[in-house]
Amino acid sequence: MPERDLLGRPVTKMETELAHIYGELKALAKRDDLPPCAERNVKKALACMWQVVNDLDLEFEQLYDLGV
Amino acid sequence: MGRPSEYWNPKNETLSRDDLRRLQHLKLTRMCEWAYAKSAFHRRRWDAASFHPDQLHTLDDLKRIPFMTRAEWMAAQAEAPPFGPLLTIPPDHAIRYHTTSGTTGRTPLRVLDSAKDWEWISEMWAYGLWGFGLRQTDVVLFAFSYGTFIGFWGAHYACEKIGCLVLSTGSATTESRVRSIIDMGVTTVCSTPTYALRMWQVAAEMGIDLARDSTVDKVVVSGEPAGSIPAVKRQLETAWGAKVGDTAGMTEVGSIMIFECRRQPGGTHIIEDHFIEETLEYEGDRAVPYGDRAERVVTSFGRGFIPLIRYRTNDLVVKLPHTTCDCGRTGDIYQGGIQGRWDDMKLVRGTNVYPRAVESIVRECAAVDEFQILLTRAGVADEICVRVELKPGRHDHWDDLCRRLQGDLADAHEGLRFKVEQAAANSLPRFELKAKRLVDQRPVAAYPAGGHHA
Numbered sequence: 001m002p003e004r005d006l007l008g009r010p011v012t013k014m015e016t017e018l019a020h021i022y023g024e025l026k027a028l029a030k031r032d033d034l035p036p037c038a039e040r041n042v043k044k045a046l047a048c049m050w051q052v053v054n055d056l057d058l059e060f061e062q063l064y065d066l067g068v
Numbered sequence: 069m070g071r072p073s074e075y076w077n078p079k080n081e082t083l084s085r086d087d088l089r090r091l092q093h094l095k096l097t098r099m100c101e102w103a104y105a106k107s108a109f110h111r112r113r114w115d116a117a118s119f120h121p122d123q124l125h126t127l128d129d130l131k132r133i134p135f136m137t138r139a140e141w142m143a144a145q146a147e148a149p150p151f152g153p154l155l156t157i158p159p160d161h162a163i164r165y166h167t168t169s170g171t172t173g174r175t176p177l178r179v180l181d182s183a184k185d186w187e188w189i190s191e192m193w194a195y196g197l198w199g200f201g202l203r204q205t206d207v208v209l210f211a212f213s214y215g216t217f218i219g220f221w222g223a224h225y226a227c228e229k230i231g232c233l234v235l236s237t238g239s240a241t242t243e244s245r246v247r248s249i250i251d252m253g254v255t256t257v258c259s260t261p262t263y264a265l266r267m268w269q270v271a272a273e274m275g276i277d278l279a280r281d282s283t284v285d286k287v288v289v290s291g292e293p294a295g296s297i298p299a300v301k302r303q304l305e306t307a308w309g310a311k312v313g314d315t316a317g318m319t320e321v322g323s324i325m326i327f328e329c330r331r332q333p334g335g336t337h338i339i340e341d342h343f344i345e346e347t348l349e350y351e352g353d354r355a356v357p358y359g360d361r362a363e364r365v366v367t368s369f370g371r372g373f374i375p376l377i378r379y380r381t382n383d384l385v386v387k388l389p390h391t392t393c394d395c396g397r398t399g400d401i402y403q404g405g406i407q408g409r410w411d412d413m414k415l416v417r418g419t420n421v422y423p424r425a426v427e428s429i430v431r432e433c434a435a436v437d438e439f440q441i442l443l444t445r446a447g448v449a450d451e452i453c454v455r456v457e458l459k460p461g462r463h464d465h466w467d468d469l470c471r472r473l474q475g476d477l478a479d480a481h482e483g484l485r486f487k488v489e490q491a492a493a494n495s496l497p498r499f500e501l502k503a504k505r506l507v508d509q510r511p512v513a514a515y516p517a518g519g520h521h522a
Contacts, residue, residue, distance in 0.1 A: 007090055047183040051191045055077045055341070060095055062102055062372045064157045068184045 006057040019058045022049045029066040043068050074330075074395070076198040080341040081397045085390075088340050088398060093127040095369040096344065096377075100124060100133070103375035106156035109144050110375060130344065131353065135365065136379045141177055141320075150178055154374045157182075162373065166218040168319040169502060179218075179319060180373050186225075188342075188370045189218075189323040193226030193315075195339050196327025199397075200313040201286060202256055204231035209252070211245050211259035211267065214238050218319045219291065220258050232256070242270040249282050256286040261294040261304060261312075262503040268307040269437065279309030290315045290324065291502050293424050296335065296405035299431035314405045320376055321368050326402055333393035335401040342369050345400075346378070347387045350410050361386055363410055364402075384408045384422075414443060414508065416450045419484040423506045429476045430454060433469055435462035438496045443508040450510060453487040457496050466490055 001016050001023070011019070025046040028034065034042065046068050053059040075081040083091070100121035103110040114120065117134040124130070144152030151159065162180035169176070181189065202208070208227045212220040214236060227234045235252060237245050246267055249257065257264065264287050271278050278284065287310050289295035295314035304312045314336055317324035325343050326336035338345045347362035348355055356362035364383045368376040386403040393401060408424040415421075423441060430439050438457040443450065454473065458466070470488045477486040497504075 006094055007087055043183060047187040050184050051187055054188075055191070056079055057091060057341075060098055060369070062156075063184050064161050064182055064372065067161065068182060 002058065006060060009057075011058065015056055015058055018049070018052050018056065022046075022053045022059065025049055026063075026066065029063075029068065072203075074199075075397070076195045077341070081195070081199075081399065083341065083398055085398060089127050091341055092344050093124070096127065096130060096367065097121060097124045099367075099369055099372070099375055100377060102156065102372060103377060107375060108153035109140075110154075110377070112153075113140070127344075130346070130367070130378070133378045135353075136377060138177070138320075138380075138382075142175060145175070145178065151180065151374075155180065156372060156375065165216065166221070166319060166322075167216045169217045169219075177319060179322065179371070181322060181371060182373055185322065185371045185373055189222040190225035190229055192317075192323035192325070192339060192342060192370065193222040194229050195342075196313075196315050196324050197223065197226050197288065198230060199327055199329040199337070199395075200288060201311075201330040202227065202230055202232060202288075206230075206232040206255045206286075207235065207253055207283075208232045208256040208258060209235040209237060209245065209249055209254045211237055211257065211263055218317075218322060222317070222323045223258055223288070223290075223315075242267055243274060246271045246274060246276060246278075249278070249284060250276065253283050255283055256288060257284055257308075257310075258288045258290070260291040260499070260502065261289040261300055262292060262499045264289060264304050264308070264312075265300075266498055268304075279307060282308070284308055284310045286310055287312045288315060289313070290317065293404075293406050293408050294427060294431075294503070296328070296407075297424060297428050297431060298334075299428055303431055303434070316402075316406045318366075318381065320379060320381075321366065322371050325366060325368075326405065328405070329393065329395045329397065331393055331395045333395070333401060335388060335392065335403040336405045337390070337393065337395075337397050337399040337401055340399040343367065345387075347385060350384075351380075356387075358387055358389055359403075361407075364406075382409050382411055384410050384412075412506070414506070416443065416452045416484060419482050421452065421481060421484070425480060426454065426477065427505070429480060430456070430473065432476070433473065435459055435465065435469055437462075437493075438491075438498065439505060440491070440496050441506040443506070443510055445510045451487060452484070453489055455489045455491040455496065457491045457493060460493070463490075 001019050028042045029046050104121050119132050123132050161182050163183050164181040164186050166179050167176035210220050294300045301312050313328040315324045315327045326338050328336045344367040346365040350363045364381050364385045366379050384407045388401045388403050390398045390400050413420050435458050437459040440455045442453045473488045
């Protein structure tokens with residue numbers, strides 16, 4: 001997990017936890033063995049978590065290759 | 069958890085101006101790299117202008133990027149219908165399709181959004197709605213048709229995100245909407261300013277005084293400049309007994325870029341961690357200082373499906389520093405929101421006439437129910453007439469009202485003579501979406517300058 005945000009400021013414990021969840025969702029979204037109920041909801045959750053890491057300056061990237 | 073935040077995003081809404089610029093530079097660079105790599109439209113234009121994202125060493129290098137216009141977008145759509153070469157990824161990645169409103173009669177612009185983009189659209193609305201005071205306990209009614217026009221779609225989902233109870237009234241009649249407001253204990257109404265006035269008029273005809281009989285304490289308006297015209301805002305706030313908050317967005321962005329916070333500073337904050345809003349001379353490239361009229365040029369860090377970078381909006385704005393408001397947000401402010409469109413300006417016997425300026429004066433008269441601006445040509449001379457419909461029971465003082473309007477309109481327009489006519493009750497059009505109160509019947513060919521006839 002990054003120790004600093006996009007502007008180089010130290011991340012808080014709460015931000016580290018959020019970034020961790022985002023990373024976990026990205027990893028899940030890459031898998032091809034999830035049932036539809038998991039795959040689609042993981043992607044929906046990832047679309048929401050993208051807002052969090054973007055709003056908090058933790059990450060800014062595109063997710064289209066993950067279908068999000 | 070501490071005290072609930074006044075800000076949707078406390079970290080970035082109070083970011084220092086220097087940090088905001090650093091964040092904008094980083095996002096701009098990444099968005100341009102994405103657009104250059106994935107969008108044939110952008111790559112082609114930037115190659116032709118000898119621009120490459122590698123040249124973005126500082127935020128000031130933004131001005132190296134060529135402007136993007138609506139005309140270019142429409143030409144690209146026509147080149148390869150339905151979307152043109154603007155898309156960065158295939159259309160099958162999209163979950164939403166929307167268009168511009170089509171109120172100008174032109175071919176609408178078509179946009180696509182992925183799941184992430186669509187969530188971002190509601191996120192921007194959440195900045196604004198939270199900032200105006202919406203919370204989980206609110207009951208929100210949308211007076212909106214839920215068609216392909218993007219309108220309040222994002223606001224609807226933002227309210228769900230905040231946890232509000234949402235009433236989507238779709239194709240309901242105005243009477244039915246008024247009844248729902250009363251029966252369901254609605255606290256917040258979202259509509260155009262024109263339609264908010266219309267609902268109040270219909271409620272009165274139903275014997276309902278919304279200020280007295282409803283629980284609405286917030287009206288969120290969008291879609292027209294009128295939301296920040298003081299006379300309109302005052303009239304709406306009195307009619308509804310509620311605070312009126314202005315917002316503005318555009319289909320090309322997908323969401324709102326600006327919103328009025330609950331302090332109501334007389335303008336709208338720019339969401340600057342998600343947008344760069346340049347204020348330039350109209351159709352030029354010179355930056356305009358705070359306090360001067362400008363054209364807004366927007367760069368969005370949201371929708372990656374169709375990157376919007378240095379897009380000329382034609383919107384007339386006046387930017388003020390964030391310190392104009394004491395809410396603590398560091399996003400700068402557009403005084404009076406979007407004040408109109410540069411091409412709304414009409415030249416009448418050598419005098420510039422802006423519909424918003426006329427509306428500001430007409431709405432100062434509480435007896436006015438509806439109005440229309442009519443431009444005609446008699447021989448070689450242009451004529452401008454303001455047709456006024458009065459509220460029921462307010463006909464007694466017509467002569468005084470007519471004289472006052474003629475005087476105030478002339479004073480505000482270098483002595484230009486306005487004809488003021490009384491229109492019959494319910495004879496003027498009513499609007500739910502973007503109101504079109506200016507009718508220009510002059511021959512188009514005679515007005516090559518300032519003669520955009522919508």
